[in-house]
Amino acid sequence: MKNFMNRLSAPLGLFLAGHLALAQTPAKPAPAPKPSTTTPSAQPWKKIPIPPLHAFKPAQPRRVELANGLVIFLQEDHELPFINGTILIRGGSRDEPAAKIGLVSLYGQTWRTSGTATLDGDKLDDQLEAKAARIETNGGSANTSVRWSSLKKDFDSVFSSTLDVLLHPAFKADKLQLAKRQLETGISRRNDDASGIAIREALKLAYGPTNPYARQPEYATVEAVTLDDFKAWHDRTVVPNNIIIGVSGDFDSAAMEAKLRAAFEPLPRGTEFKTAPITFTDPKHAVYFVNKDDVNQSNVFIVGLGTERRNPDYYALSVMNEIFSGGFGSRVVQNVRTKLGLAYGVGGTFSASYDHPGVFYVEAGTKSASTVAATKAMLDEVNRLKTDPPTPSELSKAKDQVLNSFIFNYDSPEKTLNEQVTLAFYGYPSDFLEKYKTGIEKVTSADVSRVANKYVDPSKLAIIVVGNDSEIKPKLDTLGPVTPIDITIPPPPGKPAK
DSSP states (O other): OHHHHHHHHHHHHHHHHHHHHHHHSOOOOOOOOOOOSSOTTTOGGGGSOOOOOOOOOOOOOEEEEOTTSOEEEEEEOOSSSEEEEEEEEEOOGGGSOGGGTTHHHHHHHHHHHHBBSSSBHHHHHHHHHHTTOEEEEEEOSSEEEEEEEEEGGGHHHHHHHHHHHHHSBOOOHHHHHHHHHHHHHHHHTTTSOHHHHHHHHHHHHHHOTTSTTTOOOOHHHHHTOOHHHHHHHHHHHOSGGGEEEEEEESSOHHHHHHHHHHHHTTSOOOOOOOOOOOOOOOOOOOEEEEEOTTOSEEEEEEEEEOEETTSTTHHHHHHHHHHHHSSTTSHHIIIIIIITOOOSEEEEEEEEESSSEEEEEEEEEEEGGGHHHHHHHHHHHHHHHHHSOOOHHHHHHHHHHHHHHHHHTTOSHHHHHHHHHHHHHTTOOTTHHHHHHHHHHTOOHHHHHHHHHHHOOGGGOEEEEEEOGGGOSSOGGGSSOEEEOOOOOOOOTTSOOO
16 A cells, blocks of 8 residues: 555656646646547457467376375476475364364474474474475364475485474474464454454354364363374374375486385385265355444355365356456456445355365455445345356456466476375376366356356355444345354353453
């Protein structure tokens, strides 16, 4: 904003200075305007030919599977003398017990900061810093991970430390307590930001509050986590047939394979990790409200379930999503924000996850006074998906935008490697990327209309508003009965509620 105002202030100063000068000098007749040599209808830029995209053939990594079930992907990239690696381990926060939500997050942090049985975590920090290297551990929804990066010349020593972290962790009580304090600080502040509240509660409505993809840690669940939980989790998950490794950088694939085989082949196969079935149910169509009296605007979400990437309709849904909310030229932006001026920002997506439904949402930030009008306009655009097929221009632009953005997501060897590791982790075919371009190109206007009518059901969408009740006029009940949402944070065990 400051740069924007600076750009405005210079012309504004010249404008005022010019008027002061004009006030002190005799006026002169303005010169006659020169006739324009072009007409608006010419629009010569539209005549510039746009060549079709080249065939999409990303360099594929080398895949190796060991006898114990561990899978390795190797991607050579000799542009810079670096080597990066990722170890993905099946099992994540969606698999942790409901009474100990936060376990995997705490595990991911404490794992690295504690160090190993032979090297303290703080000393490991010093060693890595001296080499401009890093080793990190993290906990995600479907996996935990160990990542490392180093200069080529330091690979052997850094990889040795990575193996030590992976196989011989020393979970320490003081590091667990530090991780708990940090996570609990986040709990104490989770109601500070209105947009954060809206996103969190929208996920709860889409998936259900007890669904592993929407539930949240509380003081009680965090305090219930122990070092023994970490040890049990580690023993359960860190077995070779639960692991996929990806390595990219400046190395020879044959030599790297030999090093990785020497490190991992002796490990015995363990029990394969299985995620328990998770139930997904469409949200109840209703209006939900969180009153936040310290704001002067509203965050509005219209939310429901999306789809999975393995869905045969994924390509048509991707194009539909681009037409609906893909960018500044999308329907929801053009109509709700640009034409009607009802939102500071508006967007959305019909998302697709790898092994569970994504989320379909439309969101907007708007003035309190325009909350109802903005919500109605967003609903109108949702309904229009089902009644107004895309025009040839909309379809063509959407397909171009989807393909252009898709290609640039995989324009380096490391990006392609990461995608292949992800596809293997979730059981997708290795040629999924190559089929995507062809699938998008085949989408027709009829396909978009068909999937819009099949997957977009306004009666299965929930509306949530986070805003200031005293400033929202007309009231939200003009949209229908309103259900208030209580966002009170349960107190820590043994302490009274505030």
